[in-house]
Amino acid sequence: MAWTARTSSKVDVFPKGHDSLDELPPAAPGTLVVRGANGGIRVAPDAGFDVVFGRCEPDVHVCVGPDDPHVSRRHGHITREQSRWVLYNTGRLPIRFPGARLVLAGHRAPLPVAHTPLFIVAPEREHLLEVRIVARTPGASPAHRHEADTRDPAGWRLSPAERLVLVCLAQRYLRSEPWPQPLTWAQVADELGRLHPGDPWTAKRAAHVVTQVRKRLSAKVPGLLEEEHPPPLGNALNHHLITELLATTTIGPPDLRLLDEPGPTPPGPR
Missing domain, CATH: 2.60.200.20 (Tumour Suppressor Smad4)
Structure with missing residues (x-):
């Protein structure tokens, strides 16, 4: 507009x-x-x-x-x-x-x-x-x-596969739901499996993708490593990661279209 x-x-x-x-x-x-x-x-x-x-x-x-x-x-x-x-x-x-x-x-x-x-x-x-x-x-x-x-903020660089998984994980935040929490790995795998039925998404694979992003960003962003939090850990790691991605506009509501577009999964780790 x-x-x-x-x-x-x-x-x-x-x-x-x-x-x-x-x-x-x-x-x-x-x-x-x-x-x-x-x-x-x-x-x-x-x-x-x-x-x-x-x-x-x-x-x-x-x-x-x-x-x-x-x-x-x-x-x-x-x-x-x-x-x-x-x-x-x-x-x-x-x-x-x-x-x-x-x-x-x-x-x-x-x-x-x-x-x-x-x-x-x-x-x-x-x-x-x-x-x-x-x-x-x-x-x-x-x-x-x-x-x-007025250039776009740099944000954090994500591969297409990383963006897909993170948008799925963070969709409650992106939809402005009350008191949002990250989806569970099983929920992420189930949704991506239905969205891309020809691709073997598992909870372990989704967790691996997000863990690699957390480790990559942890050198510059505090709160993304397990040793930085007292137990019980709960959703703290994923919550802090999602908050960082939202605050830097790395992901935003327009990315929800990725969950409405069936097709081949972007290349990424398996």
Whole structure:
């Protein structure tokens, strides 16, 4: 969907329909981009503008959880303070950062210069509020920074087979289900087996694919190795891996199409 500017050059509104925040036009370093259920807003760092989000669309700039009365009508805002964007939770429910960190009612938290999915933690489900702060590209000249800063985030490189297995494993997160957990290996093998009946998917094979990804990323991402967690381990390893892949936009809701497209399995380990 095409970009639509409705306000000034420093505060722009865009409609629902963008698959990625990185599809938006060039923006200066420090620019804040926020997307909710029905579109979003982009604010320059020197605009002097607070972004208000919550359930009641007429009263906020970004709507989130419009059909959930547990979400406050004005649940919070994001403001610029001392060269940083800061999240304020003025609602009743906590706001969760990727992982387990919670910003409780009445609390604040600085936002990283990155793409950060935030979740309002309601009793029946979590509501996604996507936030991106445009980074400065090291070494880019001023004349080219606008163009460089809107390149797609690097994310993590996945093979087609790894992406297929991880999307299947993480589908509850990608569908924004309440309190999502990774599928079991048996569930992953069963679903991939039905999707690709000519290929012998097993729980062991699916686990091996994901384990290799965890080990590859563990050199730069904490929390992906068994020895980093106290027992009982549960789903901690897969949960942390999925959270990392979501936070870096390595996988996203558009990847769910892989689970609707029967065909030969992409080449990968067996």
